[in-house]
Amino acid sequence: MIAVLGxxxxxxxxxxxxxxIPAVVEPYLPIAVVAALDAVFxxxxxxxxxxxxxxxxxxxxxxxxxxxxxxxxxxxKLGVGxxxxxxxxxxxxxxxxxxxxxxxxxxxxx
Amino acid sequence: xxxxEKPEEGGxxxxxxxxxxxxxxxxxxxxxxxxxxxxxxxxxxxxxxxxxxVAPAVEGGESAPAASAAAPGEGAAxxxxxxxxxxxxxxxxxxVTRAQLVVxxxxxxxxxxxxxxxxxxxxxxxxxxxxxxxxxxxxxxxDDRTQRLEDEKARLEKQRSELESSSDQAEEARRQTQEKExxxxxxxxxxxxxxxxxxxxxxxxxxxxxxxxxxxxxxxLRAAGAEAIQVDGVRVVANSYFTGGGEDMRIDxxxxxxxxxxxVIGKPEDLEPALNIPGGVVQTLxxxxxxxxxxxxxxxxxxxxxxxxxxxxxxxxxx
Numbered sequence: 001m002i003a004v005l006g007x008x009x010x011x012x013x014x015x016x017x018x019x020x021i022p023a024v025v026e027p028y029l030p031i032a033v034v035a036a037l038d039a040v041f042x043x044x045x046x047x048x049x050x051x052x053x054x055x056x057x058x059x060x061x062x063x064x065x066x067x068x069x070x071x072x073x074x075x076x077k078l079g080v081g082x083x084x085x086x087x088x089x090x091x092x093x094x095x096x097x098x099x100x101x102x103x104x105x106x107x108x109x110x
Numbered sequence: 111x112x113x114x115e116k117p118e119e120g121g122x123x124x125x126x127x128x129x130x131x132x133x134x135x136x137x138x139x140x141x142x143x144x145x146x147x148x149x150x151x152x153x154x155x156x157x158x159x160x161x162x163x164v165a166p167a168v169e170g171g172e173s174a175p176a177a178s179a180a181a182p183g184e185g186a187a188x189x190x191x192x193x194x195x196x197x198x199x200x201x202x203x204x205x206v207t208r209a210q211l212v213v214x215x216x217x218x219x220x221x222x223x224x225x226x227x228x229x230x231x232x233x234x235x236x237x238x239x240x241x242x243x244x245x246x247x248x249x250x251x252x253d254d255r256t257q258r259l260e261d262e263k264a265r266l267e268k269q270r271s272e273l274e275s276s277s278d279q280a281e282e283a284r285r286q287t288q289e290k291e292x293x294x295x296x297x298x299x300x301x302x303x304x305x306x307x308x309x310x311x312x313x314x315x316x317x318x319x320x321x322x323x324x325x326x327x328x329x330x331l332r333a334a335g336a337e338a339i340q341v342d343g344v345r346v347v348a349n350s351y352f353t354g355g356g357e358d359m360r361i362d363x364x365x366x367x368x369x370x371x372x373x374v375i376g377k378p379e380d381l382e383p384a385l386n387i388p389g390g391v392v393q394t395l396x397x398x399x400x401x402x403x404x405x406x407x408x409x410x411x412x413x414x415x416x417x418x419x420x421x422x423x424x425x426x427x428x429x
Contacts, residue, residue, distance in 0.1 A: 001201050001210070002204055002214045006216075007217040007220065010219060010224075012225075013218070014226045018229055029223055029226065033224050037224075043213065047197070057216070107194055
């Protein structure tokens with residue numbers, strides 16, 4: 001419950017504050033958000049599976065974000081940033097879908 | 111997902127103790143999966159997946175009668191509620207644990223970033239989230255497009271100025287042609303004319319006026335600058351001829367009778383003296399017992415017309 005409240009608080013704060021994103025961070029924010037979403041879905045699945053460990057969640061969340069941003073950063077430096085970010089999004093999307101499928105089986109038993 | 115869980119959760123809530131304290135579970139029969147706390151999943155929950163019907167039996171070591179009693183009561187939904195139950199447990203009784211706090215913090219970060227990204231993507235143009243090389247490419251495309259449009263604009267403007275000048279020229283030529291046509295038409299007698307001039311009236315009570323006298327009058331008038339002449343409704347032009355005399359006077363084959371009324375357009379101050387000079391037209395006519403009266407007028411209308419004759423052989427040599 002507190003976790004859900006935290007999500008809501010974050011969304012509301014983001015909508016209300018609307019800070020100017022630094023130009024350096026700007027290209028990586030969408031990828032980081034997708035990576036974090038992947039971590040969250042993974043955590044939700046682990047919770048439903050009963051194997052949720054908060055430390056694992058924290059580490060996977062942060063490492064997902066960092067690695068995704070790093071890949072995009074590297075891609076930018078190599079000149080294939082657009083393609084690499086597309087690849088990252090595809091991979092994370094696949095993971096999100098499979099996690100969502102597992103969650104769905106838990107919740108709806110279907 | 112959460113709304114789906116609410117009803118079930120509401121049903122379970124009274125039975126669910128505020129803390130997952132194990133000793134209470136046997137007392138409450140409606141919580142078969144209660145021991146499966148989401149926060150501490152590490153050890154005994156592994157087999158508690160819904161696909162394994164053995165799970166309740168395994169847990170039954172702890173609260174076997176409760177689980178067996180609850181399963182038929184909840185029907186199909188309670189067959190393997192562990193996933194849902196974990197979710198419901200995690201959701202409803204708000205517990206301040208380290209895991210919840212950490213997850214809340216991270217989710218707050220996620221929500222924050224999500225909201226920022228969504229608002230920045232939706233509020234600004236599509237360019238806001240674009241990458242640097244995309245922006246450069248878009249800029250290049252815009253430059254190209256601008257260049258093309260500029261070229262097209264210059265071309266169209268040139269075309270327009272050409273058309274304007276050519277239409278101006280054509281208009282000017284047409285105007286000049288019309289002007290010329292009117293001048294020539296006055297000379298040729300194909301158009302009516304009006305302007306200052308004189309009216310010369312020749313009466314012939316004894317029938318003594320001959321055609322050469324009228325011709326002399328015409329010549330005199332022309333010499334004095336007459337521009338358009340008509341006599342009794344017959345337009346007098348360059349090739350007009352006078353035949354007969356007296357009662358049978360004809361101009362261009364058209365019979366005219368006295369009094370002969372000359373309508374002449376020209377400068378009245380020149381025309382009148384030309385007729386009245388000693389030994390001139392008026393005196394000659396008066397010698398023949400005819401009378402000639404000259405009357406100036408500010409507006410003479412010469413409206414007798416001659417048909418325009420198309421020459422059979424002669425063609426204009428100018429292009």
